[in-house]
Amino acid sequence: MFLKNMTVSFLFWNVFRIGLIIKIVYFRFLLSLLNHE
Numbered sequence: 001m002f003l004k005n006m007t008v009s010f011l012f013w014n015v016f017r018i019g020l021i022i023k024i025v026y027f028r029f030l031l032s033l034l035n036h037e
Helices: 002-036
Strands: none
Touching: none
């Protein structure tokens, strides 16, 4: 059970980190678009 819990939390943190990276990249992309205008 403990090992299963560790795997679930590890997957959750990977998804969370990937989501943060996508948000940061998307935000920077929007800022660059605004600067070009």
